[in-house]
Amino acid sequence: MLKHVHFSSSSLVPYRCKTPTRDNVSLSSALSFGSSVGPELMSSWSSSTSSLQEMSSPTEPPKxxxxxxxxxxxxxxxxxxxxxxxxxxxxxxxxxxxxxxxxxxxxxxxxxxxxxxxxxxxxxxxxxxxxxxxxxxxxxxxxxxxxxxxxxxxxxxxxxxxxxxxRRGGLVKIYDGCLMAESLYKSLLVSDRTTVEELIQLILHCYNSKERPNLFSLYEVCTSKHYERKLHPNDYPIFIQNAWPDPKHFAFHLRKDMIGYQKRKESLESQSSLCFRLYV
The missing domain is CATH 3.10.20.90 (Phosphatidylinositol 3-kinase Catalytic Subunit; Chain A, domain 1)
Structure with a gap:
């Protein structure tokens, strides 16, 4: 059964419209309005929708x-x-x-x-x-x-x-003339768990150098027996220093690894030649 409700036309004059309209809000879409929604309401709705999207977006881990x-x-x-x-x-x-x-x-x-x-x-x-x-x-x-x-x-x-x-550490003296000609040596307080690679990184930090530690090597030099050996990056300088029979005749010397520099130079030259061929 359909019921008909009649209103006086005079009371609806300010809201009279020639064609029936309907306001729709679609759940599947972000925003959908009928023709009767004003621009102010539409902008307000869109701004609130965008803030909800920002809140739901993934954020950084909580601090x-x-x-x-x-x-x-x-x-x-x-x-x-x-x-x-x-x-x-x-x-x-x-x-x-x-x-x-x-x-x-x-x-x-x-x-x-x-x-x-x-x-x-x-x-x-x-x-x-x-x-x-x-x-x-x-x-x-x-x-x-x-x-x-x-x-x-x-x-x-x-x-x-x-x-x-x-922690308690040990004082290590490193001759680093390869980094600065005016510098004779650096004395650093390091831990017994600090490796050769980490020690080289500390020396580079002292000079604010941006070079990589793998471009340098640390050598153990014995002046009395006239021999030297290249230390492995994972060796511990404090343990090596504590094993010296007479510290006066031993020292650590920092040197540039010419093999590493040569490989880096060849890599840069190959990259530049490749870019040149692509440009030509």
């Missing part, structure tokens, strides 16, 4: 604020706050801190992170100090700390904090 106490780097600065992700490792945090303090020439293997946790059990505050390895993720460790214990602060000390610590 986490991490406070690290860095008195070992700078006595005047108690802590440094970093913005990291949950996947950031302790080794990466150390490198970021050295860059923040403009200490690229410092050996990152000398530093490590510790996590200090305060807990209250049976009314007695207990301090626990954990040494974090290079692959640990401080942001995840910070998120795992129990939230319910935040009200039980002990002497206004944070329940969880990260402290940068420094």
């Amino acid at each position: 986490v604020m991490l406070k690290i106490y860095t008195r070992v780097l700078c006595a005047d600065m108690e802590y440094k706050t970093l913005c990291i992700t949950r996947d950031t490792t302790s080794k990466e945090v150390v490198r970021v801190l050295l860059n923040k303090f403009r200490m690229k020439h410092r050996d990152p293997n000398l530093f490590y992170l510790t996590m200090e946790v305060w807990m209250r059990k049976t009314g007695i505050p207990i301090r626990s100090l954990m040494v974090l390895d290079d692959e640990s993720r401080p942001a995840e460790l910070q998120a795992c700390h129990p939230i319910g214990e935040t009200k039980q602060r002990i002497s206004l000390r944070p329940l969880c904090r990260f402290i940068l610590q420094m």
Whole structure:
């Protein structure tokens, strides 16, 4: 059964239209309107639709604020706050801190992170100090700390904090006249886990050089027996230095690897000749 509803024509004069229209909003399309929708409404709807699309678009991983106490780097600065992700490792945090303090020439293997946790059990505050390895993720460790214990602060000390610590290292003297003729040698404090390749990278950082470490080689030179040997990139200079019978007759010399330079030169020449042939 169809019911007919009649309205007075005088009451509908301001909204009278000659042809019936219908406003449609299609669920399959982003936006669909009938002819009766005004431009202001359409622009407002489109702007809200675009903001919804931006919110739904994939974004970067969420950031986490991490406070690290860095008195070992700078006595005047108690802590440094970093913005990291949950996947950031302790080794990466150390490198970021050295860059923040403009200490690229410092050996990152000398530093490590510790996590200090305060807990209250049976009314007695207990301090626990954990040494974090290079692959640990401080942001995840910070998120795992129990939230319910935040009200039980002990002497206004944070329940969880990260402290940068420094390992003991050894002083290594490297004769680096190949980088600068005026320079006789460089003395660097490095860790016993630092390799020859990492040591060369530190020397290049001292001169702000952009060259690659594999273009250089480190040699062990003995002045008393008049011999020298080229060290492998994965050797440990501290272990080699500790095995010297008399350090006065031994030294490390940095030299340019002529074989590596020759290969790089041939590669650049082949690339340039190829570009020239393509251009011609």
